[in-house]
Amino acid sequence: MRTLFIILRKEFKQIFRNRIMIPIIFILPFVQTLVLVYAATLELKNTKITIVDQDHSALSQKLISKFEASSFFDIDISVYDDDLIKDKLLKDSEKAVLVIPANFENDLREGIPAHLQLNINAIDGQGAGLISIYVNQTVMGMLKDLKPFASKTNLMVLPSKINTEPRFWYNPELNFKHYMLPGILVILVSMIGIFLTSLNLVREKEMGTIEQINVTPIKKWQFLTGKLLPFWIIGILDLSLGLAIGMILFGVPFRGSVLTMFVFTGLYLFTAIGLGLLVSDFASTQQQAMFTIFFFFLIFVLMGGIFTSVESMPYWAQIVNRINPMYYFMRIIRSVLLKGSGIRDLWTEFVSLLVYGILAMSVAVWQYKKTN
Amino acid sequence: MNEIEIHNLYKSYGPTKALDNLSLSVEKNGFYGLIGPDGAGKSSLMRIITSLLLPDSGSVIVGGLDPVKDYKKLRLKLGYMPGKFSLYQDLSVEENLKFFARVFGTTIEENYHLIKPVYSQIEPFKNRRAGKLSGGMKQKLALSCALVHKPEILILDEPTTGVDAVSRREFWDMLAEIRKSGITILVSTPYMEEAVLCDKISLMFDGKVVDSGSPDDITSGFKNNLFIIKSANVPLLLNVLRGMEGLKSVNSFGQTIHVVADSSETGKPEIEEFLQKNNVSGCSVEQSPAGIEDCFIDHILTNTTT
Numbered sequence: 001m002r003t004l005f006i007i008l009r010k011e012f013k014q015i016f017r018n019r020i021m022i023p024i025i026f027i028l029p030f031v032q033t034l035v036l037v038y039a040a041t042l043e044l045k046n047t048k049i050t051i052v053d054q055d056h057s058a059l060s061q062k063l064i065s066k067f068e069a070s071s072f073f074d075i076d077i078s079v080y081d082d083d084l085i086k087d088k089l090l091k092d093s094e095k096a097v098l099v100i101p102a103n104f105e106n107d108l109r110e111g112i113p114a115h116l117q118l119n120i121n122a123i124d125g126q127g128a129g130l131i132s133i134y135v136n137q138t139v140m141g142m143l144k145d146l147k148p149f150a151s152k153t154n155l156m157v158l159p160s161k162i163n164t165e166p167r168f169w170y171n172p173e174l175n176f177k178h179y180m181l182p183g184i185l186v187i188l189v190s191m192i193g194i195f196l197t198s199l200n201l202v203r204e205k206e207m208g209t210i211e212q213i214n215v216t217p218i219k220k221w222q223f224l225t226g227k228l229l230p231f232w233i234i235g236i237l238d239l240s241l242g243l244a245i246g247m248i249l250f251g252v253p254f255r256g257s258v259l260t261m262f263v264f265t266g267l268y269l270f271t272a273i274g275l276g277l278l279v280s281d282f283a284s285t286q287q288q289a290m291f292t293i294f295f296f297f298l299i300f301v302l303m304g305g306i307f308t309s310v311e312s313m314p315y316w317a318q319i320v321n322r323i324n325p326m327y328y329f330m331r332i333i334r335s336v337l338l339k340g341s342g343i344r345d346l347w348t349e350f351v352s353l354l355v356y357g358i359l360a361m362s363v364a365v366w367q368y369k370k371t372n
Numbered sequence: 373m374n375e376i377e378i379h380n381l382y383k384s385y386g387p388t389k390a391l392d393n394l395s396l397s398v399e400k401n402g403f404y405g406l407i408g409p410d411g412a413g414k415s416s417l418m419r420i421i422t423s424l425l426l427p428d429s430g431s432v433i434v435g436g437l438d439p440v441k442d443y444k445k446l447r448l449k450l451g452y453m454p455g456k457f458s459l460y461q462d463l464s465v466e467e468n469l470k471f472f473a474r475v476f477g478t479t480i481e482e483n484y485h486l487i488k489p490v491y492s493q494i495e496p497f498k499n500r501r502a503g504k505l506s507g508g509m510k511q512k513l514a515l516s517c518a519l520v521h522k523p524e525i526l527i528l529d530e531p532t533t534g535v536d537a538v539s540r541r542e543f544w545d546m547l548a549e550i551r552k553s554g555i556t557i558l559v560s561t562p563y564m565e566e567a568v569l570c571d572k573i574s575l576m577f578d579g580k581v582v583d584s585g586s587p588d589d590i591t592s593g594f595k596n597n598l599f600i601i602k603s604a605n606v607p608l609l610l611n612v613l614r615g616m617e618g619l620k621s622v623n624s625f626g627q628t629i630h631v632v633a634d635s636s637e638t639g640k641p642e643i644e645e646f647l648q649k650n651n652v653s654g655c656s657v658e659q660s661p662a663g664i665e666d667c668f669i670d671h672i673l674t675n676t677t678t
Binding site for chain 1: 422444454456459
């Protein structure tokens, strides 16, 4: 135990002396949560949209005013011109062009299906989908207002339709920040667990200091614990820091118990550190370690459900995700924060992560060789 | 019982034989030098002795212990200074020394008398980061760290490589000082002139020991006549001499040329006559006793030609 304490002291001294480590540990949580949560948002606000009104009817005017009233859109009205639509979308000056064709009101009054044409710039696919939904909602909103007017004049029959009204649980306003922040925290903790741990271990090899350590009576478990434990502690500290930022600045709810949160974070960090150690077993330079981790990290992040929903991925991808530790932690952290789930609700994730962690750590420790 | 006993040691990395049937013994409190060029197998041998590398076959006993089985006990007895600077560059001089003292369960104060000849020289810089030290000071720190747990055997892998001439000299003086406290020292170096500072040496080449003994034994084993020729134009003279018969070898040693005669029939007059015949003037020919380097080259030549 004394030896372990000596190594830990040395390790913390080196970490706090490292010019890159300190910013990574203390500034990263701020930058990631502040910048990414704001920048990587999917919320629509003031989306520029052009409305081409070819109908010039009372109804088309009503529709336009409905759009103008919405804070989601920034309306630009223009006359019809095919080239204009292309030009506007091409220059990216408008996100979408909505065309109200001539006879729109007439068709509706006569019970003929009326059409609206919506052209969306789909370079950003997810954004395009959202625009489509918002536009639909706005049009439906107008039709609802129309009902009393229609029945009074008795001039037209509106197509009967089923109105689905979604209610968003746990995040009723669909606040994107509440969805994004847990994801950012997962990335943050993973970076510390996988990247920093691995680089720190490989550095001993690269600098040759492992040679000198190897001729001392330091045992393998003492050395590894001394090298890994600091990052486990730093990871937990950073998560707390990130959570605090999220709760204070973005009002992210913390519905679960703090204990559950930290039990899971500790478990996830254990797994992540095991993976970091595993990479360092095979890499002999920090560069090799970096590239190897970067490869997996990117896949883990993209598939882990941080930016996109895992449920909408193809079946094979969902199966592959079983070996993605971020997938589990992502589910856990969102459930604990937004739903208030406890360990019993997340039992599958808990067991999966536990098995994963023990497996990764055992293989990594077993593969780790101090001597050649 | 010798402090280090090695018999028929083999080690290869794939097809490359790093150590090829090597035997060696270092007596207690000996000051033993391994002399040889890069790639001779010096580092591999030292890493096997220090339990960092597993031998393929052969017997190795260090301090009465087997480095493979008893490595835990052995590591307490050994002080090792790797060829590459292996201390923490981001820790200060004192922090490094303290760390290595503490992992061995001792303190700087306890063994200060032992490291004093070395450490006192870098003590004024004890708060400086190890990475910011000069080459010579780094070596002194590494030596202090290898000594701080009071080892019985000190293994030094090319401690003077890349160090300036003055620091090298100082370093060898320090080793002589350390030896007085009863420590056995095994040191490797590619510099032939440092060989004479050891009690006993082994000349290593291609994983083999080509000659062993005290430096005097080795040089007196050199039976051929050796002539040193000084000249202003070494390359030209080298070419000319290589055309002469009755010479075993002709090698340039910086500003001079060492010529080894095949037999006693070739002497100073014969060489001078040959040079005159070839219109080379302005050089002096002197017979000289052989140095370690002459012996080494001689061994390599006989080894590689047979």
